[in-house]
Amino acid sequence: MYGIDTNMTSERTNTAFRSASAPLFSRRLPQHQQALDRCVVRLRETLAIDGLRNPKIGRADFSWTYCGASDWVMGFRAGQLWLAYQLSGDAAFANSAAARKAALNAILQTKAYQDHDLGFQFSLSCVAEWVMTGNMHARDMALRAADALRARFDPSGNYIQAWSPVSPTTPERSHFVSGRIIADSMENLPLLYWAWRETANADFKYVADAHAATVARHIVRPDGSSFHCFIFDPVTGQPLRGETHQGYSHTSCWSRGQAWLIHGFAQCYLYTGEAWFLDTARLLAAKAEQFLGDKKVPPWDYCLPAEVEAFRDSSAGAITAAGVYLIASACSDENEAERWRGLADRLMEGLLEQCDLTTHAEAHGFLDHGASYVHAGLTRAMLPYGDYYFMEALMRSLGHNQFFW
Numbered sequence: 248m249y250g251i252d253t254n255m256t257s258e259r260t261n262t263a264f265r266s267a268s269a270p271l272f273s274r275r276l277p278q279h280q281q282a283l284d285r286c287v288v289r290l291r292e293t294l295a296i297d298g299l300r301n302p303k304i305g306r307a308d309f310s311w312t313y314c315g316a317s318d319w320v321m322g323f324r325a326g327q328l329w330l331a332y333q334l335s336g337d338a339a340f341a342n343s344a345a346a347r348k349a350a351l352n353a354i355l356q357t358k359a360y361q362d363h364d365l366g367f368q369f370s371l372s373c374v375a376e377w378v379m380t381g382n383m384h385a386r387d388m389a390l391r392a393a394d395a396l397r398a399r400f401d402p403s404g405n406y407i408q409a410w411s412p413v414s415p416t417t418p419e420r421s422h423f424v425s426g427r428i429i430a431d432s433m434e435n436l437p438l439l440y441w442a443w444r445e446t447a448n449a450d451f452k453y454v455a456d457a458h459a460a461t462v463a464r465h466i467v468r469p470d471g472s473s474f475h476c477f478i479f480d481p482v483t484g485q486p487l488r489g490e491t492h493q494g495y496s497h498t499s500c501w502s503r504g505q506a507w508l509i510h511g512f513a514q515c516y517l518y519t520g521e522a523w524f525l526d527t528a529r530l531l532a533a534k535a536e537q538f539l540g541d542k543k544v545p546p547w548d549y550c551l552p553a554e555v556e557a558f559r560d561s562s563a564g565a566i567t568a569a570g571v572y573l574i575a576s577a578c579s580d581e582n583e584a585e586r587w588r589g590l591a592d593r594l595m596e597g598l599l600e601q602c603d604l605t606t607h608a609e610a611h612g613f614l615d616h617g618a619s620y621v622h623a624g625l626t627r628a629m630l631p632y633g634d635y636y637f638m639e640a641l642m643r644s645l646g647h648n649q650f651f652w
Contacts, residue, residue, distance in 0.1 A: 274592060276645060278599060283641040285605035286613055286634075287331045293611050294343055297324070301347065302612065304619055305629025309610035316353055317360035319367055323631040326371030326651065329379055330638050333649060345376055348388065355391050363409045363428075365396040366435025371635065374441055375651035386445070393442035396435060397454050403484030405457040407432055409476075426481035429492065430466055430473055430504035432458065433511025437652040440518035452519075459515055463527050465489065466508070471534030472500040472549070473508055493620055499550035502563035503618075505535050506545075510570030510636075514652045516577055525577055532571050536590050543597025547618035547626075558626045560618035561602040562633030568594040569636045572643035588644075595640060604629065613637050 301321040302311040314321040328344035331337070351372055354360045369392035376385035399408045409429045412421035436455040443451035465477040465486055474489030474497070494501030509531045516524035538549035544564045546557035568591045575587035604610035612629035614637055619625035639650060 274588070274644075275596065279595065279641050279644050282599060282603065282605060283334070283638065283645065286327075286638050286641070287335055289605055289611075289613065290327060290331045290340065291337070294339060296611065299343075299346055299350070301325075301350070302629075302631040302634075304625065304631075305612055305617070309604060309607065309612065309615075309629060311611050311629070311631075316350070317357070319362070319364035320631050321347075321350065322368040322371040323635040326375060326635045327631075327638055329371070329375040329651065330635075330642065332379060333647075334642075341376075341380065344372065345380070345382070345385070347372060348376075348385065351388060355388060355395070358395075359411065359413075361395050361399075362411050363396065363399060363407050363432050363435050365392045366438035367431075367632075368392070370435075370438050370441070371651055374438065378649075378651055389438070390442055390445065393438050393451060396438055397442075397451060400454045400458065401426075401479075401481075401484065403482070404461065404479040404486070405484070406461045406479060407435075407454070407458045426479040426487070427476055428458075428462065428466070428479070429476045430462070430501075431507045433462055433515070434507050434652075436511065437514050437518060440515065441652075444518070455515070456519075459512070459524070462508070463512075463523070467527060467531065471530040472538075473505050473531065475501045475504040493622070495548040495551055495555065495621075499548050500534075500538065501548050502535075502538075502545040502560055503547075503566065505531060505538075505549065506563045506566035506570065509535065510566055510573065513570050513573040513577065517573070517652075525574065528570065528574050532567070532574055532587065532590070535567055543593055544601050544616065545594075547621050556626075558618045558621060559601070559616045561598055561614040561616045562618070562630045562636065564594045564598050564602070565614065565633050565636035565640055567591075568598070569640040569643055572640060576643070576648070591640065591644065595644060598637060 300313040301324045303314045303318055303320055304312055306312060325344045325347050328340045332340035369389050373385040373389035376382050401408055406428045409427050409432060410424040412424055436459060439451045439455035466474050475491040475494050477489050478487045480487060490497045491501055509528055512524050512528035544559045544561060547560045551557050571587050571591040575584040578584040602614045602616045604615050605613050613634040617628050617630035617633045619628055619630055
């Protein structure tokens with residue numbers, strides 16, 4: 248598949264699996280159900296506060312700041328609302344989620360607003376609405392978003408360009424983004440796979456497969472850790488180097504990037520049934536488990552020197568847990584599935600013990616201790632993506648299998 252050695256991926260995964268010996272944690276399903284119920288209550292309580300605004304990042308008083316016109320995180324509130332509608336049948340959640348299409352339509356009409364995060368924005372909003380209600384307008388918007396995401400594919404290097412230059416008058420920005428892919432991109436590929444299934448247009452799958460293979464070859468390191476970014480020559484497509492943008496260093500492993508990869512590769516396996524996707528997800532998850540040691544909430548980077556403060560990142564914990572539950576659900580061997588559930592349960596235990604805000608009446612979100620962007624001083628806040636994946640992980644732990652990726 249596009250030059251990736253899938254046999255080597257499987258062997259690396261099996262070696263990592265055999266070497267792990269972390270204890271299994273007891274299943275705490277009543278606590279998970281209670282926490283999920285609290286999430287639905289919190290969303291209902293904040294409907295009138297948020298209106299059609301989409302949370303961006305939390306304030307110190309546990310209220311939200313809100314997204315601008317094209318923010319990459321704007322789809323996560325819709326995703327939470329659609330999950331709440333699925334769980335409760337309360338039309339207020341569906342109406343609030345569906346009413347957000349006007350803001351999303353502005354992205355489709357403005358090319359400068361479009362980048363590789365179209366999957367984050369449209370899978371949890373328009374694809375979700377189509378799945379839950381059969382709304383044809385939502386389906387059409389999601390297909391238009393998939394077309395725009397597919398158009399970002401660069402065949403010279405077999406990758407989807409991550410970010411776009413702000414304008415021709417910002418050469419520094421253009422130089423920074425050109426030829427760059429990032430770990431987060433794996434979570435946007437399900438939009439392409441969904442479009443492939445909806446339309447039977449194999450080009451959607453071709454682009455998703457090609458980009459995923461490029462990520463596996465260049466962002467995933469042989470030991471199962473990962474770069475945040477990888478740079479290609481934008482003219483020739485020649486691979487140049489791995490870097491980070493949000494992690495501690497170019498040689499470290501940013502925990503949320505590792506989490507995006509775990510969940511993304513596992514989700515792509517569900518769409519395609521191709522074993523190398525699951526093998527790659529298992530390799531990444533085994534490395535995250537090794538990095539965690541006895542910790543229950545990941546630090547913002549897994550490879551920090553002792554003198555650097557290890558801020559926790561609850562969003563990395565929630566995304567990793569959701570992805571690991573997904574791996575468990577895909578395993579044919581029950582012993583292996585139980586091992587992965589044990590890891591995910593441990594992460595959820597950490598979130599419930601150290602980060603849970605659903606019992607705090609003043610909080611508008613679900614999780615504290617989200618490390619948005621440490622280099623910019625954003626080290627502790629509620630994050631809408633952490634909240635979304637917290638709900639998804641709770642639901643996966645309880646056996647739900649209807650999601651929008």
